[in-house]
Amino acid sequence: MIRKLLHRAIKILRRAPGSPAHQPAAIPLSRHGIHREAISSGALRTCETLQRAGYKAYVVGGAVRDLIAGIAPKDYDLATDATPEHVRGLFRRSRIIGRRFQIVHVMQGGETLEVSTFRAAHDADTQKDEHGRVLRDNVWGSLADDAARRDFTVNALYYDPGTEIVLDYHHGVADLKQKTLRIIGEPRTRYREDPVRMLRAIRLSAKLGLSIDLAAREPIRDMAVLMENVPAARVFDEMLKLLFSGHAVECVKRLRDEGLHHGLLPLLDVILEQPMGEKFVILALSDTDERVHQGKTTSPGFLFATLLWHEVLADWSVRKNQGAVPIPALFEAMDMVLSQQSEKLAITRRISSDIKDIWALQPRFEKRTGKSTLRLLEQPRFRAGYDFLLLRAKSGEVTMELADWWLCFQQADIEERLSMLLPEKGPSKKRRRGNRKKGTPEGNVNVTEPVA
Numbered sequence: 001m002i003r004k005l006l007h008r009a010i011k012i013l014r015r016a017p018g019s020p021a022h023q024p025a026a027i028p029l030s031r032h033g034i035h036r037e038a039i040s041s042g043a044l045r046t047c048e049t050l051q052r053a054g055y056k057a058y059v060v061g062g063a064v065r066d067l068i069a070g071i072a073p074k075d076y077d078l079a080t081d082a083t084p085e086h087v088r089g090l091f092r093r094s095r096i097i098g099r100r101f102q103i104v105h106v107m108q109g110g111e112t113l114e115v116s117t118f119r120a121a122h123d124a125d126t127q128k129d130e131h132g133r134v135l136r137d138n139v140w141g142s143l144a145d146d147a148a149r150r151d152f153t154v155n156a157l158y159y160d161p162g163t164e165i166v167l168d169y170h171h172g173v174a175d176l177k178q179k180t181l182r183i184i185g186e187p188r189t190r191y192r193e194d195p196v197r198m199l200r201a202i203r204l205s206a207k208l209g210l211s212i213d214l215a216a217r218e219p220i221r222d223m224a225v226l227m228e229n230v231p232a233a234r235v236f237d238e239m240l241k242l243l244f245s246g247h248a249v250e251c252v253k254r255l256r257d258e259g260l261h262h263g264l265l266p267l268l269d270v271i272l273e274q275p276m277g278e279k280f281v282i283l284a285l286s287d288t289d290e291r292v293h294q295g296k297t298t299s300p301g302f303l304f305a306t307l308l309w310h311e312v313l314a315d316w317s318v319r320k321n322q323g324a325v326p327i328p329a330l331f332e333a334m335d336m337v338l339s340q341q342s343e344k345l346a347i348t349r350r351i352s353s354d355i356k357d358i359w360a361l362q363p364r365f366e367k368r369t370g371k372s373t374l375r376l377l378e379q380p381r382f383r384a385g386y387d388f389l390l391l392r393a394k395s396g397e398v399t400m401e402l403a404d405w406w407l408c409f410q411q412a413d414i415e416e417r418l419s420m421l422l423p424e425k426g427p428s429k430k431r432r433r434g435n436r437k438k439g440t441p442e443g444n445v446n447v448t449e450p451v452a
Contacts, residue, residue: 024147024158027166027173034067036161042108043076046115047161049090055082056143058158060116064166065154068176069208078115079146079158087115118146144169151190151197152204152216153182181205183216191219195226196238198260203242206250221259232346239345243303246292248285277310280395287391301354302384304347306391311337312359327363334359354381361385362392365406368422377410386410 029035036044043059050057057080063073080087084096084104093107094115104115120141141149143158147169150156154176158167166173175182181204183190183197191197198220205212227235242251284306291298312333319329334356341347347355362385364376376382386406393403409420 024144024167024169025171025173027168029164032068032159032166032173034064034159034164034166036164038067039063039159039161040073040076040111042106042111042113043078044161045108046078046091046106046113050078050080050082050087050115051162053082053086053090055080055086057082058160058167060158061150061155064157064159065172065176065208067159068157068166068173071208076111076113078113079118079143080115081118081140081143083117083140087117118143119149120145121148143167148184150184151194151200153184154204154208154210156184176208176210179208179210180213181208181210181216182213187216188219188223191223192226195223195230196234198223198227198258199235199238199242199255202254202258202260203238203245203247203251206247206254207245217258224258224260227260232342232344236345236347240300243285244288244292244298244300246289248289249282252281252285276395276397280310280391280397281307283391283394299354299384301351302358302388304351305355305358305388308337308341308355309359309388311340330363331356331360354384357381358384358388362389365389365402368405368409368420369424370421373409373421374417382410 039059043063047057047059057078059076060079061077063076066073082090084102087104087106088094088096091104091106095105096102097105101116101119103117106113106115117140120139147156147158147167150170153170153172155172156168156170157172159165160167170182170184181201183201201212201216201220204210242248242255245251284303288298288303312330315333315336316326316330319333320326324332338347338352338355357379358381361376361379361381364372365385367373379385386403389398389406390403392398393400405420409417412420
């Protein structure tokens, strides 16, 4: 009881007017360079609606960070002193989501904005598990409290579209310009509260070209085991952000350097130590990075199919060596790998289906005879399967001649395709003779008589 009273007294003192923690730097437009016109129309309308209702509202976090760094934000998050229920009451197209942290999704046209309420600092009443990970936290606080709760200084930035001023409590703008990623608070405590912050440190440092501050970097390798305690769905979401950041190659390299790749994608460290496996994975990641930079569509199913393919190959090889029938053995290997993966990453059923479709097509590319080759072109996942085959050829797993043949085959007309088909190997199968009418002598058939 006494400890709780002391903790509350300290919080009150920290909130006292004039406290240094409550005096953010008010950075003007001339220094941060974010013009109001750079903010999305949906984020502007949401901020204006909240402010007209008497609440504080700011564009916060990644969007502010990216705009200062000269990167176009993918989405916008907002922070306000309005509770989720009050936010929900102001916007017809909105919904409250989340258990651990309640936020409001506000739909503005085609945009979905995440609006969160300022949160209070953690105290003895904060619900945590035995490892220190925060389980539930919907205690509202001040703007200064909320800034202290952010993970990294470059994410604790609050932009007011009305005044075009950025409020900076933890020198985030200076860190961004000095290319340094610093964590807010004591690193080990912050990583225990949310181990996903270690993944986020890797992603942000790679994306923004930042060096991780030594104090934030040192504990990562020792605390990587805490990732096993994070729900699979959260790890999967963070891995998607990392792999589709446009800097996936650098992210995976840094994951390996910091010892975080173990367990995230089972045996990925083993794959990256094999020349053919590493070449295959790096080619896939480089291709994804290029598509992101060019604004092209990307597929989680395709990328995860590449990352896990060599595990499937290894298991498939073992099963075939044990005498299993090849194609059923492939499907068993596919199921085993995806089942093992689901323990760490909550890959959705739709993505798992895409992955299996791509894998299942690979043996069919080896056959270039008969009508089944023509039917393969009609498969919904043919293009993804062919792109996967092309990566295999570039890495040396299959011949480039095979990939080139299929490229020509899909571009040819029907007559050219028929001429490209290879002859069947082995003796041709005898056609079964149809049923003869009773009493008709064999070979005494009137072939000139038309069929009625």
